[in-house]
Amino acid sequence: MTRSFADRPIDDALLTELCDDALRAPTAGNTQGTALVVLTDDPDRAAYWEASTDAAWRARSARFAGLRRAPVIVLVLCEPAAYVERYAASDKANSGLGEGVEVWPVPYWFGDAAFVAMGLLLGAAAHDLGAAFLGAFRGVDAIKEAFAIPPTWELFATVLLGHPDGGDHRSASLDRTVPRSSRLHFGGFSARSA
Numbered sequence: 001m002t003r004s005f006a007d008r009p010i011d012d013a014l015l016t017e018l019c020d021d022a023l024r025a026p027t028a029g030n031t032q033g034t035a036l037v038v039l040t041d042d043p044d045r046a047a048y049w050e051a052s053t054d055a056a057w058r059a060r061s062a063r064f065a066g067l068r069r070a071p072v073i074v075l076v077l078c079e080p081a082a083y084v085e086r087y088a089a090s091d092k093a094n095s096g097l098g099e100g101v102e103v104w105p106v107p108y109w110f111g112d113a114a115f116v117a118m119g120l121l122l123g124a125a126a127h128d129l130g131a132a133f134l135g136a137f138r139g140v141d142a143i144k145e146a147f148a149i150p151p152t153w154e155l156f157a158t159v160l161l162g163h164p165d166g167g168d169h170r171s172a173s174l175d176r177t178v179p180r181s182s183r184l185h186f187g188g189f190s191a192r193s194a
């Protein structure tokens with residue numbers, strides 16, 4: 001992830017291409033219940049940071065200035081009800097998943113939104129751009145209100161895009177090492193590790 005961006009925009013055509021490509025990610029039942037809201041104007045980006053952070057954090061965070069310079073903020077959204085409606089259709093009705101969000105063992109709307117977010121990250125990397133994935137756990141209601149996101153839509157994540165300026169502060173998360181052998185298994189979870 002890049003958390004320190006240069007104050008330089010991304011080419012408009014490239015940004016559209018990155019978003020179009022990301023939205024080609026597969027969706028369950030081809031529901032296509034995912035969407036992006038792309039913020040590039042400074043007042044919109046300012047409103048995003050205002051909604052998603054508080055003044056005390058902005059004042060003390062060593063990272064805020066570098067994040068704030070990101071020229072593009074992409075909100076990655078999904079609409080659970082669209083999936084329920086899709087799976088109530090005749091070709092999917094025998095799944096039982098058309099009965100409501102609560103019967104879904106795996107909420108595919110979030111998986112599909114993750115595919116879209118991953119598409120943005122991969123597209124950015126392919127074009128030597130920087131990207132950061134920000135979890136949606138602060139100020140979600142304020143973000144939805146600021147950008148007129150309808151109540152049926154969920155904010156899955158935010159992806160920042162831009163040009164890295166090389167000024168990143170090393171993330172403490174990078175010190176975590178989980179051995180590959182405990183994550184890659186052949187023939188059953190603990191049968192044989194790589």
Ligand SMILES: Cc1cc2nc3c(=O)[nH]c(=O)nc-3n(C[C@H](O)[C@H](O)[C@H](O)COP(=O)(O)O)c2cc1C
Binds near residue numbers: 132133134136173174
């Ligand atoms: C679901 C998810 C949520 C994340 N949330 C945040 C976040 O809120 N802020 C942040 O700076 N990084 C966030 N990250 C980025 C991870 O910290 C980062 O991917 C990890 O430390 C590995 O670093 P790398 O992506 O640079 O290799 C998130 C990543 C994922 C997959």
